[in-house]
Amino acid sequence: MTERDGIGRSSLAEEGAASWEAIADGWAERMRTDTDFSRKLVLDAPHLALLGDVAGKHVLDAGCGEGRFARMLADRGARVTAIDLSRRMIELGRESESADTPTIEFHEMNMCDLSAFGDESFDVVVAYLTIIDVEDYESAFAQISRVLRPGGQFLFSIVHPCFYPPGAEWEPRKPGTFPILDKDKRYLKVDNYFPARELRFRMWPTAPAETINFHRPLSDYARVCRQNGFLIREMAEPxxxxxxxxxxxxxxAHLRAPYFLIFDCAKAAA
Ligand SMILES: C[S@@+](CC[C@H](N)C(=O)[O-])C[C@H]1O[C@@H](n2cnc3c(N)ncnc32)[C@H](O)[C@@H]1O
Structure with a gap:
């Protein structure tokens, strides 16, 4: 357990928020060049395929970062509301829009408190690799369920907890080396899958702050979906x-052990 402040955020959540603020500019730079391969080469296509036709739908992008996926959805005709805990990320998102014709509504907001939005106000909620950044994921799920209309879609993606819990790494064929190419990877070493815990790492070697992610076993995600009325329609391992x-x-290596997992859920009718 971590200490909680007056508005219910733990010191760990505060630290996580501060780290996103610190790396926001560097993150945006990476997202807007070809440095981020996971999204462009692995994740964007299955996210878009699972969302289907979003034209005319009101979509909440929860944890939008600097807004890249929000822009992709807006380009496809969705009415997008994009929120992020980091003020700087939201500024970057707003700056990326044409001043004359802004199409995305950006808000600095914690997905654990969506009280600014009415019940059932969205057709779709997307949380693209962000639930792993949220310590109090149970509040986030409860809030997302409240603001989603019955029958609405909740799509969220995470780092695959079965294969990449904290500490998982590829055993190198040559001891003492760090295997990058597939031929140099012998097998993936995975241990301590069950305990939910934090993982601290630098997003890139010179990142100005460590990022904090939260590992939890798959059964925690299944439980929190059930508790909040989400029916899991599909789990994709892209x-x-x-x-x-x-x-x-x-x-x-993604063919040997999937790095990501996408949940496609529907909110059950009341
Ligand atoms: C890995 S980035 C992903 C950004 C975006 N979804 C993308 O794929 O480019 C995670 C983002 O989640 C945001 N975040 C973390 N905790 C949050 C929370 N409780 N509420 C809203 N956003 C949060 C961070 O500030 C960060 O911008």
């Missing part, structure tokens, strides 16, 4: 396409 794999040998 892999890079053959065309991507022909260029990126390091991504072949």
């Amino acid at each position: 892999v890079p396409s053959d065309e991507v794999l022909a260029r990126r040998d390091d991504l072949r």
Whole structure:
């Protein structure tokens, strides 16, 4: 357990929020160049496929970062409300929009407190690799369920907890080396899957602050979905396409142990 402040945020959640603030500019730079391969080469396509036609739908992007996916949804005709805990991320999101024709409503907001939105006000909620950043994920699920209309879609993606809990790493074929190419990876070492716990790491070697993620076993996600009326329709374990794999040998590891997991849920009718 961590200490909680007067508004219910733990010191760990505060630390996590501060770290996103610190890395926001560097993060945006990486998102807007070709540095972030996971999203472009692995995750965007299955997210978009599972969402289907979003034209005309009111979509909440919960934990939007600097807004890249919110923009992709707006480009496809969705009415997008995008929220993030980090003030700087929201500024970057707003700056990325045309001043004359802003199409996305950006708000600095914690997804654990969506009281600014009425009940059942969204058709779709997306949390693209963000639930792993939220310590109090139970409040986030409860709030997302409240603001989603019955029958609405909740799509969220996480780092696969079965294969990449904190400490998981590829055993190198050559002892003492760090395997990047697939041929240099012998097998994935996974241990201590069950205990929910934090993971601290630098998003990139020179990132100005550590990022904090929260690992929890798969059964925690199934439970919190059930408790909040979410029916899991599909669980996708996306892999890079053959065309991507022909260029990126390091991504072949996704075929041996999936790095990501996407939950496609529907909010049950009352
Ligand atoms: C890994 S980034 C993902 C951003 C975006 N979804 C994307 O895929 O580019 C995680 C984002 O979640 C935000 N975040 C973390 N905890 C949050 C919370 N409780 N409420 C809203 N946003 C949060 C962080 O500030 C950060 O911008």
